[in-house]
Amino acid sequence: MTKLHNDLLRDIGTLARTIHYLHDLHFKELALQRGQFIFLTRICENTGINQNDLSLLLKVDKSTTAKAVQKLTAAGYINRQRSSEDQRHWQLFPTEKALLLYDQIITEENTCLQLCLQNFKASERKELNRLFKKMCANLETHWQKTKGQKQRIEVQ
Structure with missing residues (x-):
């Protein structure tokens, strides 16, 4: 498993x-x-x-x-x-x-x-925000590609 x-x-x-x-x-x-x-x-x-x-x-x-x-x-x-x-x-x-x-x-x-x-330090808040934005950016490319493929399938 x-x-x-x-x-x-x-x-x-x-x-x-x-x-x-x-x-x-x-x-x-x-x-x-x-x-x-x-x-x-x-x-x-x-x-x-x-x-x-x-x-x-x-x-x-x-x-x-x-x-x-x-x-x-x-x-x-x-x-x-x-x-x-x-x-x-x-x-x-x-x-x-x-x-x-x-x-x-x-x-x-x-x-x-x-x-x-x-209970988060200011530096931790800033770093967390930076890391989440990075995660979103990482997924954005995949999401755009997936969304584009879905739209092409719907058009056919």
Whole structure:
């Protein structure tokens, strides 16, 4: 039987699920459904982003983004407008309601980050951030290649 080389990815998964669970509990009080805060923050941070680019940024499929955008639009958090450059794309803009909520979301994320990094030295925090960015960069190339292959398969 093949043995796992180390538990790093399992630990990252556990950490991610725990953080999402805590965020979902907090954001439920703000009338956001599960995981919607991720879409909302990226739209606030990238005003005018189109749905396709939002999917690529978050590494989710287009249908997941479409559902989240539909729910956020219905809840009055974002407005969709046809792109003047490409009529096939919808640009996404946060509403005033979303911008007010954005500050609360970032405050919650910062609180969770402080909990995760308590007892870490400043140098350890900096190194951890550098290492995670390096891991993401390592996977980005593979993800792009895989995503490209998937798109070619869907077109045929």
